[in-house]
Amino acid sequence: MAHELSHLVLKHDLTEIREVNGMPFRTCRPDEEEQATAFGGTLMLPRPLLLGAVRRQWGPAQIAEHYGVTEEMARYRYNTTGVAKQVRGR
Numbered sequence: 001m002a003h004e005l006s007h008l009v010l011k012h013d014l015t016e017i018r019e020v021n022g023m024p025f026r027t028c029r030p031d032e033e034e035q036a037t038a039f040g041g042t043l044m045l046p047r048p049l050l051l052g053a054v055r056r057q058w059g060p061a062q063i064a065e066h067y068g069v070t071e072e073m074a075r076y077r078y079n080t081t082g083v084a085k086q087v088r089g090r
């Protein structure tokens with residue numbers, strides 16, 4: 001849902017129509033899909049929240065459990081934001 005909401009907030013054009021298993025659905029350009037995934041992750045796990053979690057020495061599994069996101073998403077945000085490095089550097 002955060003991913004789809006991101007498409008709306010970022011005003012992406014849902015122009016392409018693709019078919020998966022006989023079901024047509026609208027989609028965006030690949031670069032806009034990437035933007036929606038990145039922004040969706042930011043909506044679910046904003047940086048200040050991640051910094052707080054890392055200061056409590058939580059890893060992706062604990063973050064996922066506490067904030068109700070998949071461990072995959074928690075790990076993606078944990079790694080791409082560099083929060084662990086930022087906290088360790090202090």
Ligand SMILES: [Zn+2]
Pocket residue numbers: 003004007028033036
């Ligand atoms: Zn999308």
